[in-house]
Amino acid sequence: MPDQLHGKVAIVTGAGRERGIGAAVAVRLARDGARLVISDIGRTSLEGRPEYPLGTSEELEQRAAEIWVLGAEVITILADVSRPEDVDTLAEELAPHGISVNTVCPGVIDTQLTDLATRVRSNLMQSDVDLIAFKARAAGQYRIPWGRMGMPEEGADLVAFLVSESSG
Secondary structure: OOOOOOOOEEEEOOOOOOOOHHHHHHHHHHHOOOEEEEEEOEOOOEOOEOOOOOOEHHHHHHHHHHHHHOOOOEEEEEOOOOOHHHHHHHHHHHHHHOOOOOOOOOOOEOOHHHHHHHHHHOOOOOOHHHHHHHHHHHHHHOOOOOOOOEOHHHHHHHHHHHHOHHHO
16 A cells, blocks of 8 residues: 555664565565665674674665665664664663554564575575475474465565554
8 A cells, every 4th residue: 555654754673684574574664655764783694693694784775775766765774673672672762752663573484594594404405496395394394374484575564564554
């Protein structure tokens, strides 16, 4: 629904990774008319976890350019809210100003982080075909009723509903 969020501002964290939930949420909210502040950590890995892929500042700027092409206002901010206490602090600071802070944990979603987890679990995979087959088996293992992992856009649809007037 274009323009259902006209005049609203959304801050979306984790928006740097192309196939991430944050990027999908940012694009969906932009299409729905929101003005955006998008954020990511801005470096390639967490300290002590070099294999953990994060959105770099370059990727974040690329997401901003994609959103700008959709006609939405967008600015970028580098920020780390990867710890639950960071989110709690943000919520406490913004609540007095009538700003809500929400986190969405939609389950097993097919992102770069899932790719990493599946590759780590099975060092046998040599190709993307192996990765796809492994994900199909993992969907059964996680007892996902749909028999597949969720997609970032499905998480974005959920967020779009939750921030809309339709959600109450």
